[in-house]
Amino acid sequence: MSESSLLASPFLHSNSGIHSDSFYASLIGSSTHKSQLRQIHARLFVLGLQLSSLLITKLIHASSSFGDIRFARKVFDDLPRPQIFPWNAIITGYSRNNLFQDALLMYSKMQLARVSPDSFTFPHLLKACSGLPHLQMGRLVHAQVLRLGFEADGFVQNGLIALYAKCRRMGSARTVFEGLPMSERTVVSWTAIVSAYAQNDTGCLKVGTS
Structure with missing residues (x-):
């Protein structure tokens, strides 16, 4: 039986002993609709897995x-003392949904x-600072x-x-x-600085040797 079939099957609601963190992690990953996630969440409470940081x-x-x-926030709020992974997940969720103030x-x-x-934690937090944009908060994060x-x-x-480029602080972007x-400048960093110059229409990037 496929994972997608299991989501719609009474097997999900059985008392089978094979249910575990890895089992439900796989089901969550294969879910295709938010209603399936709500079913899984309800089942976690029945099994006493609702405090699993992984799930x-x-x-x-x-x-x-x-x-x-x-619903993501409700799931988060059900944790009495969330550690870093759920915190990162909810910050990322707000940022990806363009709810930048909520992320901050x-x-x-x-x-x-x-x-x-x-x-x-920081990439999506910085995305939120850029999205507002909020230079002062961005500097605090930096x-x-x-x-x-x-x-x-x-x-x-x-x-x-990206933050400094959005706030038109190209000197700070270049300093970063x-x-x-x-030797440590990667494709990611080169793409970021070139995009920053293009975004601000400030001409060519001159590469130093330091």
């Missing part, structure tokens, strides 16, 4: 990918909860990136360059780019 994170990602951000608000809540961000040592991450760097040695 909740996957549910948040899947729900937000269907545009059902309200969730980041503030994460800080109040004393959950430390990781490198996966300061935290530097403090935590994530400035060499290609996706974080891309987000920083040149902060990496030539």
